[in-house]
Amino acid sequence: MNAYTKYFVKKSGWYLLTLFIALLLNFLLPRMIEGNPVSTIASQVSQGMTDSDSIKKVYDNFAKEFGIDKPILVQFGVYLKNLLSGDLGTSFGLYPRPVSSILASAVPWTVALQLPAIIVGWILGNVLGALAAYRKGAFDKILFPTALFINSIPFFTLAIILLYLFGITLKWFPISGGYDFQMIPHFSLDFILSVIRHHTLPFLSIVLVTIGGQAIGMREMSIYELNADYVLYSKLLGVRDSRVARYVFKNAMLPQITGLALSIGTMVGGSLICEIVFSYPGIGTWLFTAIRQLDYPLISGCTLLIAVTVLLANFTIDIIYGFVDPRIKAAQMEEN
Amino acid sequence: MSRTILDIHAHAEPLPQRDILEVQDLHTYYRTRHKENVYAVDGVSFTLEEGKALGIAGESGCGKSTLALSLMGFYFPPLHYKSGSIVLGGIDVMKLNKEQLRKQILGREIAYIPQAAMNALNPTLRIIRFIEDIMKEHRPELNRKQVRELAAERFETLNLSPDVLNLYPNELSGGMKQRTVIAISTILNPKVLVADEPTSALDVTSQKAVIKLLKDLMSKKFIRSLIFITHELPLLYHVSDDIMVMYAGEIVERGTAKQMIFDSVHPYTKRLMGSIIVPEEGMKSQKLAAIPGAPPNLKQVPEGCRFADRCLYAEDACREGKIPEKWSGGRKYRCIHESNVLKEWYSHEAK
Numbered sequence: 209m210n211a212y213t214k215y216f217v218k219k220s221g222w223y224l225l226t227l228f229i230a231l232l233l234n235f236l237l238p239r240m241i242e243g244n245p246v247s248t249i250a251s252q253v254s255q256g257m258t259d260s261d262s263i264k265k266v267y268d269n270f271a272k273e274f275g276i277d278k279p280i281l282v283q284f285g286v287y288l289k290n291l292l293s294g295d296l297g298t299s300f301g302l303y304p305r306p307v308s309s310i311l312a313s314a315v316p317w318t319v320a321l322q323l324p325a326i327i328v329g330w331i332l333g334n335v336l337g338a339l340a341a342y343r344k345g346a347f348d349k350i351l352f353p354t355a356l357f358i359n360s361i362p363f364f365t366l367a368i369i370l371l372y373l374f375g376i377t378l379k380w381f382p383i384s385g386g387y388d389f390q391m392i393p394h395f396s397l398d399f400i401l402s403v404i405r406h407h408t409l410p411f412l413s414i415v416l417v418t419i420g421g422q423a424i425g426m427r428e429m430s431i432y433e434l435n436a437d438y439v440l441y442s443k444l445l446g447v448r449d450s451r452v453a454r455y456v457f458k459n460a461m462l463p464q465i466t467g468l469a470l471s472i473g474t475m476v477g478g479s480l481i482c483e484i485v486f487s488y489p490g491i492g493t494w495l496f497t498a499i500r501q502l503d504y505p506l507i508s509g510c511t512l513l514i515a516v517t518v519l520l521a522n523f524t525i526d527i528i529y530g531f532v533d534p535r536i537k538a539a540q541m542e543e544n
Numbered sequence: 545m546s547r548t549i550l551d552i553h554a555h556a557e558p559l560p561q562r563d564i565l566e567v568q569d570l571h572t573y574y575r576t577r578h579k580e581n582v583y584a585v586d587g588v589s590f591t592l593e594e595g596k597a598l599g600i601a602g603e604s605g606c607g608k609s610t611l612a613l614s615l616m617g618f619y620f621p622p623l624h625y626k627s628g629s630i631v632l633g634g635i636d637v638m639k640l641n642k643e644q645l646r647k648q649i650l651g652r653e654i655a656y657i658p659q660a661a662m663n664a665l666n667p668t669l670r671i672i673r674f675i676e677d678i679m680k681e682h683r684p685e686l687n688r689k690q691v692r693e694l695a696a697e698r699f700e701t702l703n704l705s706p707d708v709l710n711l712y713p714n715e716l717s718g719g720m721k722q723r724t725v726i727a728i729s730t731i732l733n734p735k736v737l738v739a740d741e742p743t744s745a746l747d748v749t750s751q752k753a754v755i756k757l758l759k760d761l762m763s764k765k766f767i768r769s770l771i772f773i774t775h776e777l778p779l780l781y782h783v784s785d786d787i788m789v790m791y792a793g794e795i796v797e798r799g800t801a802k803q804m805i806f807d808s809v810h811p812y813t814k815r816l817m818g819s820i821i822v823p824e825e826g827m828k829s830q831k832l833a834a835i836p837g838a839p840p841n842l843k844q845v846p847e848g849c850r851f852a853d854r855c856l857y858a859e860d861a862c863r864e865g866k867i868p869e870k871w872s873g874g875r876k877y878r879c880i881h882e883s884n885v886l887k888e889w890y891s892h893e894a895k
């Protein structure tokens with residue numbers, strides 16, 4: 209087995225173990241409710257219900273889902289089986305809606321908000337950072353402190369400032385939701401315009417922080433690479449400046465790609481604060497609602513989705529990255 | 545003597561004694577971030593003949609690396625050119641503009657191997673891709689296949705495996721990386737190769753391989769002349785024809801390797817070479833001797849002899865004016881004392 213295969217197998221092992229622990233925690237969480245969780249839940253869900261038949265139905269439904277009368281190992285087996293068939297349980301808060309259907313309706317909002325914002329912010333941030341390193345001078349003197357400033361205010365504060373300034377004071381943009389709430393989602397120009405207007409502020413807030421972080425990182429990396437020995441050596445062999453600049457920016461860029469992949473991979477989790485501030489109908493807002501209502505299956509569903517996407521993103525980066533960047537590959541080999 | 549220091553040329557056909565590089569009163573300096581000037585090369589003149597290997601020795605911080613870099617005629621901050629001329633194969637390098645320099649001189653007429661050549665290669669570029677990039681500048685008529693053939697042939701001739709071409713720099717050992725850098729630098733057959741401490745970071749086996757490689761380059765005429773900087777005695781001893789000793793931005797002595805190692809005149813050279821005790825049986829130490837005290841700060845050099853504060857034979861006269869260079873028996877040195885007087889003193893010292 210060569211060093212890289214060994215590395216691959218070892219890494220996969222660690223990720224599988226982490227995934228298993230995440231699943232286990234997710235399984236145990238609702239079962240840690242005091243007493244008989246099923247009756248607690250059933251009584252909570254069936255509050256206000258008078259018909260004893262339907263109360264009984266609710267109880268049976270959760271008893272079956274949890275496999276409450278069976279030994280804990282069998283319960284875990286049932287949990288895994290349900291999971292594999294895409295069944296994440298039934299929400300308490302929106303009973304009897306399945307958690308998977310709530311998540312499925314929320315994910316597109318989160319992705320449509322985050323993905324373009326992360327990509328736009330990443331590209332702009334890297335271009336600005338590289339320019340600051342290369343040009344130096346006044347450009348750098350303005351850009352660098354600005355980026356540092358944006359990067360050092362907490363995202364929550366930044367989002368609130370945008371909301372207050374453009375939403376409440378100037379009233380340019382709506383302050384909450386994914387679209388005008390009196391509208392029914394359908395495919396029309398009106399609806400699309402409404403979505404875009406609601407999208408703008410949360411989008412801008414993410415673009416801004418992403419630019420800040422990426423520009424700082426890229427500037428740092430580019431300065432480091434510009435001073436690397438190979439720059440001088442290549443130039444002294446007559447290699448033209450533009451080609452050497454390409455070496456420099458490729459090398460500075462490669463680590464930044466990890467950053468991009470990671471933010472894409474973690475966007476479901478990363479969306480939390482932004483969505484909560486702007487009451488955007490994505491995963492983050494649902495998780496927030498679920499926590500307030502002690503809606504355990506929905507909390508579980510959200511956290512599971514976040515855990516799995518983060519793990520998947522990290523794993524992909526760890527594995528793919530060695531092929532993209534020989535420096536990383538060498539480091540990975542040494543790890544063994 | 546059963547062997548001579550010049551033995552690398554024993555089988556080479558005699559070359560016409562022609563100067564390939566002439567440096568006249570070169571002054572270069574660093575401009576630091578605090579707007580101070582460090583005069584690291586402060587009035588250096590020397591010539592290099594075709595077919596010769598010139599070793600440069602001296603303590604750390606004396607301006608050796610700066611001289612090596614300055615010889616390329618290519619300056620960028622913080623290093624600046626102040627005055628002096630560099631004539632390479634009849635071309636006055638300082639009269640060329642950057643683009644002419646890049647197209648006609650760098651890599652073609654003179655090539656440079658930086659100190660710590662371990663990091664000289666772009667870590668994300670395969671060796672062959674880098675060679676292709678160099679060829680795109682200097683031999684644009686060659687296609688990729690031809691470049692690969694040429695590179696493979698050259699590597700083979702130099703006893704380097706052509707498989708190296710497909711690797712990334714990090715996949716090579718330290719010694720291999722150093723030899724690869726040397727092979728790349730000389731692929732265009734530059735007249736002069738300037739190597740800054742090519743063996744200093746290597747183990748003894750790799751050092752030997754590098755020394756052999758440098759000798760091969762000379763004997764196969766891939767390069768015509770060699771300038772190298774070193775602290776390692778084996779390199780000075782086995783490769784140099786001439787040795788030049790630098791101190792505080794100046795050349796203090798220059799002569800043939802034999803003169804410099806076994807019969808030096810300048811008190812600084814004498815101290816530096818002090819570790820060679822039994823010349824015929826090899827060297828007592830691998831490195832040049834350490835001398836008590838430190839070289840002067842190159843931001844503000846003292847008047848007179850720059851070595852005076854550390855010299856056993858310094859007098860008041862040593863600290864006045866500029867010390868001129870003197871000639872004695874084919875060597876050049878910068879000291880107010882006469883060579884026979886100095887040698888007389890050294891003979892007492894030995895007892």
Ligand SMILES: Nc1ncnc2c1ncn2[C@@H]1O[C@H](COP(=O)(O)OP(=O)(O)O)[C@@H](O)[C@H]1O
Nearest residue numbers: 574582584603604605606607608609610622842
């Ligand atoms: N980039 C730099 N900026 C300012 N000073 C420098 C720089 N590089 C070297 N120096 C100074 O120039 C002098 C000569 O350095 P160098 O040529 O590297 O010496 P050597 O190679 O003989 O050890 C030293 O005093 C060193 O501190």
Ligand SMILES: [Mg+2]
Nearest residue numbers: 608609610659
């Ligand atoms: Mg040096």
